[in-house]
Amino acid sequence: MGKIADWVEERVHYRELVHSQFTGYMVPANLNVWYSMGSVLLMLIGIQFATGILLLTHYIPQTSHAFNSVMDLSEKIPFGWLIRRIHAIAANLFVLVLMLHMLSVLIMGSYKKPRELQWISGVVLFGLGLFACLSGYLLPWSQLSYWATTVATNSAGSVPIIGDDMVRWLRGGDRVDQTTLGRFYALHVSVLPPLFTFIVAAHLFLMRRVGISAPPGIPKEQVKKVPFFPHFVLEDMRASYFFLAVLFVGVFFVPQISFPPDAMEPADPLFTPPHIKPEWYFLANYQLLKVVPNEFLGIGLQGLGGALLLLLPFLDRGQERRPLKRPLFLAVVVASLAGFIGLTVWGHLS
Amino acid sequence: MPGSARAEGATAPENECVRCHLEQEEEDENLAKPPKEWRQSIHHENSIMCNDCHGGSPIGKDEEEAHDEEDAEFIGAPADDDIPGVCGECHIAVHENYMKSKHWLTKKEKRPVCTTCHGAHLIKEATLDLINEKTCSECHKYERSKRIKVAMTATEDKLLALENRIHLLKSEGMDVRSLDQTHFAQRNLFHRLSHILDLDEVIRIAETVGKDTELLSNKIGEQEGVLSRRRLAGGVLTAFLLLGALGMHFARKSLGE
Amino acid sequence: MNRRGFFTRLTQAIGSLTGLAFAAPVVAYLFPKPSQRGNNTLTTLDGEAIPAETVEKHGARVGIAFGEPTLVVFSRGEWKAFEAVCSHLGCIVRWQPQEEKIVCPCHGARFGTDGRVVSGPPPRPLKRYRVEIAQNNILLFEA
Numbered sequence: 001m002g003k004i005a006d007w008v009e010e011r012v013h014y015r016e017l018v019h020s021q022f023t024g025y026m027v028p029a030n031l032n033v034w035y036s037m038g039s040v041l042l043m044l045i046g047i048q049f050a051t052g053i054l055l056l057t058h059y060i061p062q063t064s065h066a067f068n069s070v071m072d073l074s075e076k077i078p079f080g081w082l083i084r085r086i087h088a089i090a091a092n093l094f095v096l097v098l099m100l101h102m103l104s105v106l107i108m109g110s111y112k113k114p115r116e117l118q119w120i121s122g123v124v125l126f127g128l129g130l131f132a133c134l135s136g137y138l139l140p141w142s143q144l145s146y147w148a149t150t151v152a153t154n155s156a157g158s159v160p161i162i163g164d165d166m167v168r169w170l171r172g173g174d175r176v177d178q179t180t181l182g183r184f185y186a187l188h189v190s191v192l193p194p195l196f197t198f199i200v201a202a203h204l205f206l207m208r209r210v211g212i213s214a215p216p217g218i219p220k221e222q223v224k225k226v227p228f229f230p231h232f233v234l235e236d237m238r239a240s241y242f243f244l245a246v247l248f249v250g251v252f253f254v255p256q257i258s259f260p261p262d263a264m265e266p267a268d269p270l271f272t273p274p275h276i277k278p279e280w281y282f283l284a285n286y287q288l289l290k291v292v293p294n295e296f297l298g299i300g301l302q303g304l305g306g307a308l309l310l311l312l313p314f315l316d317r318g319q320e321r322r323p324l325k326r327p328l329f330l331a332v333v334v335a336s337l338a339g340f341i342g343l344t345v346w347g348h349l350s
Numbered sequence: 351m352p353g354s355a356r357a358e359g360a361t362a363p364e365n366e367c368v369r370c371h372l373e374q375e376e377e378d379e380n381l382a383k384p385p386k387e388w389r390q391s392i393h394h395e396n397s398i399m400c401n402d403c404h405g406g407s408p409i410g411k412d413e414e415e416a417h418d419e420e421d422a423e424f425i426g427a428p429a430d431d432d433i434p435g436v437c438g439e440c441h442i443a444v445h446e447n448y449m450k451s452k453h454w455l456t457k458k459e460k461r462p463v464c465t466t467c468h469g470a471h472l473i474k475e476a477t478l479d480l481i482n483e484k485t486c487s488e489c490h491k492y493e494r495s496k497r498i499k500v501a502m503t504a505t506e507d508k509l510l511a512l513e514n515r516i517h518l519l520k521s522e523g524m525d526v527r528s529l530d531q532t533h534f535a536q537r538n539l540f541h542r543l544s545h546i547l548d549l550d551e552v553i554r555i556a557e558t559v560g561k562d563t564e565l566l567s568n569k570i571g572e573q574e575g576v577l578s579r580r581r582l583a584g585g586v587l588t589a590f591l592l593l594g595a596l597g598m599h600f601a602r603k604s605l606g607e
Numbered sequence: 608m609n610r611r612g613f614f615t616r617l618t619q620a621i622g623s624l625t626g627l628a629f630a631a632p633v634v635a636y637l638f639p640k641p642s643q644r645g646n647n648t649l650t651t652l653d654g655e656a657i658p659a660e661t662v663e664k665h666g667a668r669v670g671i672a673f674g675e676p677t678l679v680v681f682s683r684g685e686w687k688a689f690e691a692v693c694s695h696l697g698c699i700v701r702w703q704p705q706e707e708k709i710v711c712p713c714h715g716a717r718f719g720t721d722g723r724v725v726s727g728p729p730p731r732p733l734k735r736y737r738v739e740i741a742q743n744n745i746l747l748f749e750a
Contacts, residue, residue, distance in 0.1 A: 231602065
């Protein structure tokens with residue numbers, strides 16, 4: 001072992017790299033648990049890639065076969081049910097942790113100069129993540145997938161003038177059918193994963209290049225430093241193990257999150273099941289569309305919210321990062337969060 | 351098509367027939383009564399709409415167009431003797447057995463049809479309670495009916511218990527397609543029995559179905575076993591991962607600042 | 608062992624166990640299905656029996672028997688059957704009626720009607736089967 005390492009070292013000089021990137025790379029000692037969300041997300045992406053490839057070995061992207069292919073995969077292939085459930089539940093967990101990640105960045109003001117690009121790449125990843133969830137949702141071609149996708153693509157119709165064309169464009173036709181399945185499949189397995197890889201790489205590169213932020217409060221010069229490996233890696237591992245445990249609680253004990261009864265029925269384009277609702281992370285948007293009397297206003301509000309989020313570092317240019325010293329901003333964040341949770345619960349109950 | 355999944359929700363789409371009939375409640379209660387009753391029925395749960403039995407157009411723009419006998423094939427309320435034909439459009443096997451039964455073949459002036467026992471608009475999922483002294487003794491002595499009911503009860507209870515177990519498995523995300531199909535077939539075979547009205551035949555088929563339910567029960571049991579083994583494994587894995595997190599925590603602590 | 612060494616071991620052990628726990632289902636998921644022997648009737652890939660008369664008309668046919676590609680030949684009023692997978696690199700052999708030889712399209716190997724290698728690279732002869740015709744079905748038996 002040692003000899004091989006020496007042989008490689010002589011040629012590649014990797015030890016210098018390991019030192020500069022891991023053991024000698026110093027990070028602030030006061031990084032809190034919120035700083036581990038990034039590596040939890042990285043782990044979840046890894047899980048999605050691995051389980052996704054395994055699912056791909058049996059999935060048939062054709063309306064007449066898709067549902068049976070995923071059901072047979074979970075029934076007849078050893079541990080197929082496990083792989084499928086992990087993929088579905090981990091997608092939910094991914095969105096949840098991504099929201100926590102963004103929330104901590106908001107509250108600690110880490111998006112501010114010089115980390116604007118870091119923030120923007122993060123918001124783009126959030127959008128891509130939701131898009132991956134939406135496109136993956138259709139693939140099993142169950143009642144749930146079919147009708148959730150029909151409703152989701154339909155909401156683009158509230159955009160004035162070009163709305164109807166947009167719906168047709170998203171679906172590839174008048175209704176959700178084989179064409180829709182084909183394009184969602186292509187997106188989900190061959191466009192989004194490399195795009196994800198690329199932007200995640202950029203996100204990580206920016207983090208290292210600009211330097212990781214520290215919790216606000218203590219001036220940077222006074223903060224003690226610890227090596228990234230093993231100190232901070234252990235903290236990342238601790239968070240990752242915790243969220244893995246959460247993932248498997250979902251997989252084994254609450255599979256209904258992703259597999260309610262409608263997910264166990266093949267799609268029937270002529271029968272809409274009662275109480276069809278989007279996934280929890282779209283519920284707030286869905287409820288907003290229902291509450292706001294004017295459809296365009298609803299879509300407009302969401303567009304505005306997205307734009308504000310994306311351009312946040314340019315709108316909020318103050319130097320101050322401590323949340324309590326930014327009462328107005330904190331109030332806006334808390335109010336938006338309460339609004340989001342409120343709308344989600346409302347959407348769930350109504 | 352196994353029916354249980356469709357019966358889960360209670361709000362099906364409504365149509366113009368329902369809307370218009372309900373609107374006229376103040377002028378004529380009788381016009382609003384059928385849709386009101388229908389809303390409580392199993393037909394509503396499964397989105398079986400007015401026009402599926404009565405004909406007519408659920409999208410007609412006015413009264414005339416909705417009730418057009420030519421274009422919309424409106425039939426209105428069918429005559430008593432036509433009712434089995436209307437219901438039999440969908441309930442084929444039951445219809446077939448009913449046509450061979452004494453209920454249909456009776457020489458009496460007024461024979462019992464589907465609606466006599468099941469009602470018209472407020473139709474609920476059929477249970478053995480439909481065989482009761484009050485209903486049956488309107489035309490004949492209850493004794494024979496009671497014997498049929500007793501012969502069917504044990505098996506019916508078994509089928510209901512199995513249905514609940516399958517439902518529970520399904521809500522745990524298990525694939526119950528084949529269990530559902532088998533159960534649906536057995537339930538069907540058994541339910542249409544009630545329309546033969548031949549005691550010996552009822553006893554014979556109740557026995558065979560009873561045996562079949564044993565087999566199905568074993569299959570369900572296997573799935574339940576799989577589920578509990580998975581849960582056990584899941585519990586062990588989760589505990590291990592939490593301990594792992596704890597281990598990482600102490601390992602980090604051991605390094606100090 | 609000092610405190611730090613103990614925790615290094617501990618994290619390594621947790622990591623390896625996690626790796627195993629995750630790898631096991633993946634290996635099981637990708638594990639090949641047990642190969643099916645299949646029965647002794649010559650069928651198409653979809654499992655439909657091939658009628659003897661169609662082989663009589665064309666002289667030869669490759670179908671599936673015992674779960675493997677199998678060549679059945681009807682020549683000079685006689686039935687013969689061979690495994691159809693060339694023992695060289697696994698290509699499917701054909702019947703060459705003019706030469707009355709079995710030929711492999713990949714490297715031009717030739718087998719005689721007894722299954723033995725006449726020319727070319729195959730290391731082993733083709734396995735032969737005994738043929739019986741029953742109700743227009745082609746049944747094969749170990750020779």
